[in-house]
Amino acid sequence: MTPQPPTPALPSWLTWWQRPFPDANALLLPGQRPALVDTGFVGHADETAAWARAHAGNIDLVVNTHWHSDHVGGNALLQAQGAGIAAGTPEAEAISRRDPGCCAAEYLDQPVAPYTVDVPLDDGQVLRLGDADWEVVRTPGHTPGHLALWQPEERLLVVGDALSDYDVGWVNLALDGPDAAATALASLNRMADLGPCRILPSHGPIPADSAAAFAAALLRAQRLVDDPAGAVWYGARRIFAFALMIRDGIPADEVESYLHDRAWLADAARLLDVTAEVLAAELVTTMLGSGAIVLRDGRIHAAAHHTPVAPEALFLPRPRAWPTAEPH
Structure with a gap:
């Protein structure tokens, strides 16, 4: 070598x-x-x-x-x-x-x-x-x-x-x-x-x-x-893995319904000409198969090393609700 x-x-x-x-x-x-x-x-x-x-x-x-x-x-x-x-x-x-x-x-x-x-x-x-x-x-x-x-x-x-x-x-x-x-x-x-x-x-x-x-x-x-379709898949895998990291995983029986509600998944499905339900199922299946995500204690987790996040950190207002602020 x-x-x-x-x-x-x-x-x-x-x-x-x-x-x-x-x-x-x-x-x-x-x-x-x-x-x-x-x-x-x-x-x-x-x-x-x-x-x-x-x-x-x-x-x-x-x-x-x-x-x-x-x-x-x-x-x-x-x-x-x-x-x-x-x-x-x-x-x-x-x-x-x-x-x-x-x-x-x-x-x-x-x-x-x-x-x-x-x-x-x-x-x-x-x-x-x-x-x-x-x-x-x-x-x-x-x-x-x-x-x-x-x-x-x-x-x-x-x-x-x-x-x-x-x-x-x-x-x-x-x-x-x-x-x-x-x-x-x-x-x-x-x-x-x-x-x-x-x-x-x-x-x-x-x-x-x-x-x-x-x-x-x-x-x-x-x-x-x-390969535009490959680019769409690549982005979907990255976004999904990040969602799992910041949430300490998602219960396995809830993960597909979580994905169905995501705007990014709906857009990816449209570009790939499939339904959101089909893409969500395929995303979970392929990432489990590749080892990018893992099933542990009833939850789907990202396999990559990451630092835990306290659950309360997730509950912040969306930008549409951010207060108007003068420059610092």
Whole structure:
């Protein structure tokens, strides 16, 4: 077997926290303007805020790579503690309107505590985070407002959910249109062209070989372009597994009825030209068969390693009910 190159060391002026699902990894940038990139799941917001304060003091700015629940869950608490929130302009504008589609929270059935975006971010914008300047790189695909952060001196790239050491981000062809997979592929090519020495993904470890990670991701992303039905299935599996993680599983006799009530499943069924009932049954059967989910003590659980979530964390208002708030 060919030896793998060692993972390049990270600069001493940043702190990296690799977290299991349902939290995204966190990047902390201490210094004159302490900043945190992504804040994990709402059920672990206290842990996120305490960790950030312990390593950097008061956080001045939170930057979100995108608005999914595993990336913005600590926003509300950190904002209440004095942090500003920065996010890609399309998502910032929707949050300012309190759009019912904010964070895809209702659509995905994932809780997010109400927050406001203080700093909309556009492509090419330069941010001072900690003691270094970072460039905003628009990378739509996984979500329309997804962004990466580029530190040119260190050739360090924060890639969000665009890719990881083992995967690429799922795309929503129902909400974002049939070209969403091609958009994600174009974003991957744009990031690869930067030639980063190190990439920091939102899930999993830091890849030992950035070029190899991009090469693999581009092949995976091309498959999603070439096989739209496969892209729909891929997204459905990811969303369902996350639902199981944050709920400590779902009773086996209730899991299909839970799926029948989900907007994302109805959309997936429409794109696949099957009924929601057929898709729900097939989703459970195929994921049990592959080992992605398991039956244990009468409940269906996600098989992937994840951190438990307290049940009360799930009962938050949907964005349509979020109070209107002035920017922080």
